[in-house]
Amino acid sequence: MVMSNSHRFLTLALGGSFVLGCSIDEEELCGEPRGDDEVGVVGEGVSQDRDGPEPIEFVEYQVDDVLAVEVLAQEPRSWENEDPRWPVTSESTLQEYPLRTVVQTRLAYPTPGGDLSIIRGSGFLAGPRHVITNRHTAVAPGVNVNEMIEDEPALFDFSVFPGRSNVAILNGGDWRVERVLYNPYPVTEYDDYAILVLEDDPERSGQYGRMGVCEFSKGTLDGLWVSSAGFPGADQDCEHTPDDPIPGVSDCPCGGWMYLQSCWVEDVDPQELTLSCVVQSGQSGSPVWFDGCGSDETRCTVGILYGSTGLSTGAVRWEDEDVEWLRSNICAWPSQYAVMPSFC
Structure with a gap:
């Protein structure tokens, strides 16, 4: 996974395995198929007043034997140019799996x-x-x-x-x-x-639907690109929505909104993951999951955020x-x- 200021790149080897410069056990990451208990996991949600999910813009291209998918995104909105969290304000997205x-x-x-x-x-x-x-x-x-x-x-x-x-x-x-x-x-x-x-x-x-609770090996987790979503609390009440930041004034995240982010697993200990994600009060308990599996497969969580560890974010790592x-x-x-x- 390569990040730039204006684009996000998801690189998949033909055949489906995740390319991160090392060998990733796809069966381990995506080993929990959607079961009979997954009512409503894949579909259009439960809203009665929506037109369907908003489209994601992307471009596919092939380089040698690697299929690359470039997801077009806006400039990252960050209050210190380092905050990877994005507010989820679309009602249709909030009613889709896995964010619901x-x-x-x-x-x-x-x-x-x-x-x-x-x-x-x-x-x-x-x-x-x-x-x-x-x-x-x-x-x-x-x-x-x-x-x-x-x-x-x-x-x-x-x-x-x-x-x-x-x-x-x-x-x-x-x-x-x-x-x-x-x-x-x-x-x-x-x-x-x-x-x-x-x-x-x-x-x-x-x-x-639900997310799975999965125990992954250190080799699989080390350097893995993961996602997390939760509800950070605001340091003070915001008088605007997250989609309308006020330059020089906003100190959002705004309380009551879901924020989604992606980040690296920087370090793997027997019981803890150190992540490059951002965490603050209100995000405790946020799931950390791998988002590279098929749409018909249950997302597997590798742990949950619990707080800061130095300048990074700490997560409880699931063990057996x-x-x-x-x-x-x-x-x-x-x-x-x-x-x-x-x-x-």
Whole structure:
């Protein structure tokens, strides 16, 4: 993958393997085919008032035995000329796979002193009614969130918003959390993940598709070009939309909007990935996935953002035991309205 100021290049070797100057195991990256549980993954979404997805401009050309696809893009909008995040403001795009599986999480709860506290984060659908996010966005300090879900005290609400727009209700709007599953005694900071079990809804469970949870080898991950999407919080309220920045004034990202970015995996540790992505408050739990598979294949996440590591971004890297824990707990909370993933 080569980036320039005005173009993005996606280079594919004939036969489909991803070319990054090293050998990539395509079967490992794209080894989770779309299953019967993937209702609505490929198609035109659930909107009733749209004309279809907006086209992507690209040019194909062949150099020797390599097929190159040049995706034409605008100049990167960045507030310091280094920010790779792009606001997703198209309602049709937010209702397409995989972005409609990316959710904003919102936990509002009364503190022991009676004040209102709000924690916002990001996450993604990994099952028909199952969201994976960071543990620190789902477990409030000093309170028992699951007890609050059952008791419903004043001021309490825990919901997620699939493919959220700041100006329209998309993908059904808020979806209430029924249960939070997490390891109460994490061994390390890299066990920073949790499952949000959503209320089983006959109109929504299984209707948006899901992303896979996949464990990749170090050789596959090292130098890999990945994508991530989430909902960064604003340092201050924006009085304009992300599509109308004010030079010299805007300090966006604007809160409430989804931002999409692509970046490199810079370093691979046993439990952590260091990325060239940008992260700030609100993006915790954002999925990191490989986007080079076929349109009929489930996107595979390699981990989730959890915070900064030096000047770079840190992500929890899925290991075998993480994948096993996540999948087993997803399967323990089935949906009566949707087919469960094939690993259940």
